Amino acid sequence: MTHTPPDADQVYSIGELADITGLSVHTLRWYESRGLFPRDVPRTSGGRRAYGPETVGWLTLIARLRESGMPVAEMAKYSALVRAGEGNEPERIALMEAHAAALDEQIQALMASRAVIGGKIDAYRTALIARGALALEPS
Template structure:
């Protein structure tokens, strides 16, 4: 079942402009099919790929790396090591970001603990 760009935007949570950009900037695996009148028709395969692009971007992968990954996938078998290296490198960056966010969360939790202790020592009930 093919979806219009509006339906694909709704399903993916992206804007129609973002979907057009992904296609225009070489981030899609293949050109999105078109009707006889030129309207885009997205397949489930397109949406699965868009979901991956969205996840890579949401975790901070630069567009150039997403584009490179798409190029590698489009070229087919024989470059799996390069794909693996690209994804492993990105994974390391995500893990570093996650560790940093966990440190920030720890600082916030410590500050919350200070206020909870202070209020409870004053006999004030603290809600969760």
């Protein structure tokens, strides 16, 4: 996702927002249809979407949540909490803490997998060195 700093007074069309964020127009519409925006997207008098500069930052967050494996239903729940305004911060914290814990578990699992793979690489190198098929490389 590219991130061009938004102009505080700028209003973006969906195409412009797609260019700024690197997301497709289709993805932006899909996000909107799934309730992933923190407020209703305003429209111009001609019915076209008119996104404000805060949307760029919001989409950066949503993209990170999606990349990190947060289910769309959880992202929609978070968006609904933001839309509801102040007073539900404990629920927001709980949602983010649960996702952070899930990420910590994934990171630990990946580190364990990486250690096993590293062990295999070392074993193959050791076998090749023992057969004289691989020269020792200076560190």
